[in-house]
Amino acid sequence: MSDANPEEEKPKKKKGKMKGLIVGLVAVAVLGGGGAAGGFYVAGTMNSEGQEPEDPNKPKIILKDGTAVSEKEAKSAMPEPDASKFTISYHQIEQPFTSNLYSSESFAQLSLAISTYYDERVFENVTAHEIAIRSAVLMELGQQNPVELETPEGKLLLKKKLRDVINATLREKSGFGGIEDVYFTSLVVQ
Missing domain, CATH: 3.30.479.30 (Band 7 domain)
Incomplete structure (x- = not known):
């Protein structure tokens, strides 16, 4: 019976490692995507209408x-x-x-x-x-x-x-x- 317990623990450890790997990848993707979106926003490439900002010298x-x-x-x-x-x-x-x-x-x-x-x-x-x-x-x-x-x-x-x-x-x-x-x-x- 002692042999049965180590075999059962091995698959649990693999699932635990796989779960941790997936959670880590998701966290990296979310943080990376959020960072990229924030960078684009700060750079001014994401505006509400997809147009360039208006020229301040343009007549009003x-x-x-x-x-x-x-x-x-x-x-x-x-x-x-x-x-x-x-x-x-x-x-x-x-x-x-x-x-x-x-x-x-x-x-x-x-x-x-x-x-x-x-x-x-x-x-x-x-x-x-x-x-x-x-x-x-x-x-x-x-x-x-x-x-x-x-x-x-x-x-x-x-x-x-x-x-x-x-x-x-x-x-x-x-x-x-x-x-x-x-x-x-x-x-x-x-």
């Missing part, structure tokens, strides 16, 4: 009460954009634009104003890069068909194209567009 959106908020804050406060909550600012581009129109002897002359919900830095960027903006607008204007510019739909389409061209130029030159809309303050097609 101006609310009706005059408060400047980041785009991220504005979106979190209002998931559905409501223009009535923001202050819109306008800027007249001083010099008119004159260009020949595509495949014709016609030309167009127009004056533009632009609007934004962002702070004055957008207009500072427009002023700083006005030559590049003028060139881009004239290039787009030169691609227009004079017959289409005589229709309201053609004018609306041109407004959208000019807004996109101005924003693209601003993004290229300053890293941020911010133009909400473009307005014709005069438009002549001959």
Whole structure:
């Protein structure tokens, strides 16, 4: 019988060693995973939306009460954009634009104003890069068909194209567009 007891103890010892090994591996995995997650969090790679932090130099959106908020804050406060909550600012581009129109002897002359919900830095960027903006607008204007510019739909389409061209130029030159809309303050097609 004394031989039976040592045999029974051996399997118990193996189970005890195996159990201790599994508990040790689980503890290492949990601690290692927690440490890795904490390291990623501290490093800033884990944020709530999976986006990079907002640039502090980026223009701020101006609310009706005059408060400047980041785009991220504005979106979190209002998931559905409501223009009535923001202050819109306008800027007249001083010099008119004159260009020949595509495949014709016609030309167009127009004056533009632009609007934004962002702070004055957008207009500072427009002023700083006005030559590049003028060139881009004239290039787009030169691609227009004079017959289409005589229709309201053609004018609306041109407004959208000019807004996109101005924003693209601003993004290229300053890293941020911010133009909400473009307005014709005069438009002549001959």
